[in-house]
Amino acid sequence: MSAPSKQSNRTFVVATIMLATFMVAIEATIVATAMPRIVGQLGGFSYYSWVFSAFLLAQSTTTVIYGKLSDIFGRKPVLIGGILVFLVGSLFCGLAWSMASLIIFRLVQGLGAGAIQPVTMTVIGDLFTLEERGKVQGVMATVWAASAVVGPLAGGIIVDTISWAWIFWINLPIGIFSIIAFLIFLKEDVAHKQAKIDYLGAILFSISIIALLTILTETTAPAWILIALAVVFIVTGILFVLQERRAPEPIISIALWSRRLVATSNACMLLAGMALIGLSTILPMYVQGVLGRSPVVAGFTLTMLVVGWPLSVMLSSRFFRAFGIRNTLRVGSFMFPFGACFLLFLTPESHPAVAGAGSFFMGFGMGLINLTSIALVQDSVEWSMRGSATASIIFARSLGNTLGATVLGAILNAGIDHYATGEAANSLHNVLNEPTGLSELAGDATVRGIFDAALHWSFWGVVLVAVLTFATTWLIPIGRGVKAQGGGAASEAASH
Numbered sequence: 001m002s003a004p005s006k007q008s009n010r011t012f013v014v015a016t017i018m019l020a021t022f023m024v025a026i027e028a029t030i031v032a033t034a035m036p037r038i039v040g041q042l043g044g045f046s047y048y049s050w051v052f053s054a055f056l057l058a059q060s061t062t063t064v065i066y067g068k069l070s071d072i073f074g075r076k077p078v079l080i081g082g083i084l085v086f087l088v089g090s091l092f093c094g095l096a097w098s099m100a101s102l103i104i105f106r107l108v109q110g111l112g113a114g115a116i117q118p119v120t121m122t123v124i125g126d127l128f129t130l131e132e133r134g135k136v137q138g139v140m141a142t143v144w145a146a147s148a149v150v151g152p153l154a155g156g157i158i159v160d161t162i163s164w165a166w167i168f169w170i171n172l173p174i175g176i177f178s179i180i181a182f183l184i185f186l187k188e189d190v191a192h193k194q195a196k197i198d199y200l201g202a203i204l205f206s207i208s209i210i211a212l213l214t215i216l217t218e219t220t221a222p223a224w225i226l227i228a229l230a231v232v233f234i235v236t237g238i239l240f241v242l243q244e245r246r247a248p249e250p251i252i253s254i255a256l257w258s259r260r261l262v263a264t265s266n267a268c269m270l271l272a273g274m275a276l277i278g279l280s281t282i283l284p285m286y287v288q289g290v291l292g293r294s295p296v297v298a299g300f301t302l303t304m305l306v307v308g309w310p311l312s313v314m315l316s317s318r319f320f321r322a323f324g325i326r327n328t329l330r331v332g333s334f335m336f337p338f339g340a341c342f343l344l345f346l347t348p349e350s351h352p353a354v355a356g357a358g359s360f361f362m363g364f365g366m367g368l369i370n371l372t373s374i375a376l377v378q379d380s381v382e383w384s385m386r387g388s389a390t391a392s393i394i395f396a397r398s399l400g401n402t403l404g405a406t407v408l409g410a411i412l413n414a415g416i417d418h419y420a421t422g423e424a425a426n427s428l429h430n431v432l433n434e435p436t437g438l439s440e441l442a443g444d445a446t447v448r449g450i451f452d453a454a455l456h457w458s459f460w461g462v463v464l465v466a467v468l469t470f471a472t473t474w475l476i477p478i479g480r481g482v483k484a485q486g487g488g489a490a491s492e493a494a495s496h
Contacts, residue, residue: 009185010127014136016181017120018143020083023174024116025147025306026154027109030167032280033155033299036288038164042099048409052281054103056402057213058110061206063398066115067122067391068251072197074188075123075387080179082115087175094165109168114398118391123186125378125386135317137371141310151306152299159295196249204240205251208233213402253385257392261380264475265373266396271469272369273400275340278408278462279305279362282455283343283355290348290452297352304356308339308363313371326478329372333473336365340466343459348452362466369473370397376478404465408458415454420447 031051039048070078089109096102128136158166211233215226244250256262280302287298312332319328339361342354374393381389420428428447 012181012185013123013127014139016178016185017123018140019174019181020079020116020120020178021140022143022147023086023171023178024113025143026151027113027171030151030155030158030170030299032284032302033152033295034159034164034167035281036285036298037159037295038102039099041164042096042102047099047103048281050103051099051106052277052405053213053402053409054106055110055113056277056398056405057210058107059114060395060398060402061209062111062114063118063395064205064252064388064391065202067118067387067389067394068249069197070115070119070122070387070391071385072249075119075126076182076186076188078115079119079123080182082112082119083175083179084112086112086116087172088112090168090171090175093168096165118394119387121374121394122378122387122390125390137313137316137375141313141367143310147306152303153296156294156296156299196247198243198247198249198251201240201243201247201251204236204243208236208240209399211236213406252392253388256381256385256389259380260477262377262389262392264472264477265377266392268369268469268472268476269373269393269396270400270403271465271472272336272366273397274404274407275336275400275462275465275469276305276362276366277401277404278458278465279340279343279359281405282408282412282458282462283359286346286452286455287352287355290346290448290455291350291352291355293352301352301355301359303359305359305363305366308335308360308365309367309370312364312367316368316371319368325372325376329368329473329476329478332368333365333470335361336369337463337466337470339363339365340459340463343462344456346456346459348448365470369469372478373476376476408461411461412454412458415457416450418457419450419453 035048035051039051066078066082086109089105089107089112092105093102093109096105124136124140154170155167158164158170211229215229215233241254244252244254257266283301284295284298287293287301288295312335316328319332323331339358342358342361346354374390377389377393378386416428428450
């Protein structure tokens with residue numbers, strides 16, 4: 001099997017990757033902005049976090065599978081198939097009639113999204129050297145900046161003037177155009193061979209992860225159900241490891257994942273993913289429900305997250321040349337917990353700019369962590385393992401997103417139960433289940449105070465995980481055991 005053919009038009013391929021990435025990037029900010037209105041119309045605030053968890057659960061469990069399939073069948077068919085599934089999920093999300101149906105269709109969306117991020121990033125690794133890859137990632141950073149501006153603004157306008165269904169249907173024309181462009185411009189020379197797909201490993205892996213996340217989410221379920229799920233998680237987890245050790249084409253290569261560079265990078269990205277999803281899901285509720293601002297303002301506080309991220313990526317090459325990758329990562333990533341600490345100082349009288357500043361600094365630190373981890377891991381393996389290696393990083397971040405959404409959502413509910421009792425608790429839940437509940441909540445000082453205190457429990461969780469992320473960056477063995485293939489300044493920086 002060979003790498004993508006040099007006949008690929010790299011300029012148009014990158015442009016198409018940017019379009020497909022924009023479709024996923026805008027999904028994060030536009031849904032987070034619109035969710036308070038959606039949950040108010042459909043009801044079921046207790047399942048708020050599951051709208052995010054369902055998507056991330058499916059994405060997490062399929063990312064490594066798509067990565068392996070792209071190593072076997074090539075990048076293009078896997079990528080196009082993933083986009084098609086994502087579009088089907090988007091179509092039906094807009095037709096959802098209840099929270100239960102929305103959660104199911106978000107699962108379908110996640111099944112498709114599991115292919116888009118890892119495979120597009122793998123294509124970049126295939127077509128560009130290490131030095132060129134840094135420049136391409138800088139160009140890709142503009143996608144996140146654009147989605148940061150367009151997503152919250154579009155989300156606020158759509159839910160206020162049209163219908164929240166269009167936050168999902170907006171994906172349809174973008175996805176269809178991306179598929180056509182990939183068919184035309186991305187050329188691959190993939191050797192035909194007998195594929196030995198590890199179906200059993202994929203099934204065991206999915207069951208184990210689903211059981212784990214259900215335990216974390218349904219903490220109020222009867223004890224016997226939680227114990228049964230724990231047994232399923234442990235047993236399927238053990239069987240999965242045994243299966244991967246003997247499978248000729250394992251979904252997850254134990255040898256690959258046990259390398260120190262890969263293992264520490266994955267651990268770092270898992271923690272970072274937990275902190276970021278906490279910020280993305282909790283902050284809009286705080287800005288609307290406690291600060292009393294509009295969905296558009298709430299969305300723009302998240303905009304600063306996705307502005308800081310690409311900004312650090314665009315500046316990274318200068319930082320690498322001046323200070324080396326090691327110092328840039330370890331010092332720059334301090335911005336991650338630094339930004340999280342801003343959340344602790346939010347009060348009902350705070351200006352939204354305080355929340356925006358925290359988002360910006362967290363995004364800046366995350367940009368450096370994400371770029372360095374992916375570049376080093378991709379460059380440490382050959383083409384036939386690059387899809388799996390890239391997918392491992394994306395999987396770790398997606399799993400972190402899922403764990404963060406479930407754990408921090410549980411912390412929020414626990415905080416509400418702790419501070420609100422009797423009539424106050426009923427009043428808070430009733431308000432949250434109204435279409436304009438968050439705006440009404442901000443007008444009730446007593447209920448707003450309870451919501452403020454409960455949300456700060458989740459903010460403390462975000463800060464703790466951000467500090468752990470920063471600490472983990474010091475364990476990544478930068479400059480040792482990395483096979484530089486790109487040459488130039490980036491390779492020289494990697495040796496510092």
